[in-house]
Amino acid sequence: MMCADFSNLKKETQELDQAGIDIFHMDFMDGSFVPNFGMGLQDFELVRSVTEKPVDVHLMIQEPSKYVEKFADLGADIIYIHPEADQQAARTLDIIHQKGKKAGIAINPGTSVEMVQGLLPLVDYVMVMTVNPGFAGQKYLEYTDSKIEKLLALTNEYHFDVMVDGAISPEKVQQLSKIGVKGFVLGTSALFGKTSTYQETLGKLRAGE
Template sequence: MCADFSNLEKETQELDQAGIDIFHMDFMDGSFVPNFGMGLQDFELVRSVTEKPVDVHLMIQEPSKYVEKFADLGADIIYIHPEADRQAARTLDIIQQKGKKAGIALNPGTSVEMIQELLPLVDYVMVMTVNPGFAGQKYLSYTNSKIEKLVALSKEYDFDVMVDGAISPEKIEKLSKIGVTGFVLGTSALFGKTGTYQETLEKLRAL
């Protein structure tokens, strides 16, 4: 969402060559969150120019209607918001039946207790550390306790803990020490910085 969309193919190639691990793509419907995100054509373009894993973050109502579509287009990881899906367990099962990794994304106001029954069904849990929908927001520090709870639970249920939202180098350094394994990078750490993407990533990995 934070890339230069005037030349998305070139951006994708440069990020790929710089050594990113996963391409993270936000899809918004203007209903579940007050904004609109990327389109299917954007996904298809990125998927066509990289062999790296591509994930989709479905910030949409009734994601069950679209998970098979994205799986067939080549998504490797599909995140849903349990708050937006009346049958979240079934949707996660569909994702895995398609041979894809299943993830849940938690809004800042969603507690661990509300989704704990889903943890045996997922490969990833992504904690939103801002209210989803817009780039450039301030990190919500009260989400730290939720992250710590999920890191502890990840050892029991075998999932990776990811964080998304205002992830600065300082946050990467702090959260990696408590067990977070993946960071979605936007304007706080990657885009719009001086130097190449490769130089930026090398600095972040050294933290």
């Protein structure tokens, strides 16, 4: 949702909801873990109030443990943390589950599967960042494909879904969905800023066009 038109955020949310979007993905940044600032609590509250669809939060912040309960109480359905930013990531994931929410980890392009494998039994989702996090409009990092493949090979053992986030084009949706990726965070590469409606765009993506 950081790529949406913020002058009409309520309308954007309603149109995406009506178009059949599966999940609303909201980025929160602190200017420290990533060199940018993302959405605010008021933005989250607005989106949450407009839709009954699942809403996830991607905490690109230092010490996410300080904020997961806040977002859970505000109505987030899925909460992603970066293990690179949390010295007690296992504990934080447990807190998310205690709040009755789905827990996920997001991993940066430079973070290996081996570095996070100990957390895989604790998560519902692993979101692979296919760009360096913090900014929209970047180029897809092709070397992350091998990491995606390694994670997909572990899904049956650890029971999590693989998601991808960063420069996800229609071509990448088709390529990665065929090998088992379950979810795609769509930004300017596939969804926002297009001449077609959201319904038309999503229809084409789902039809493999």
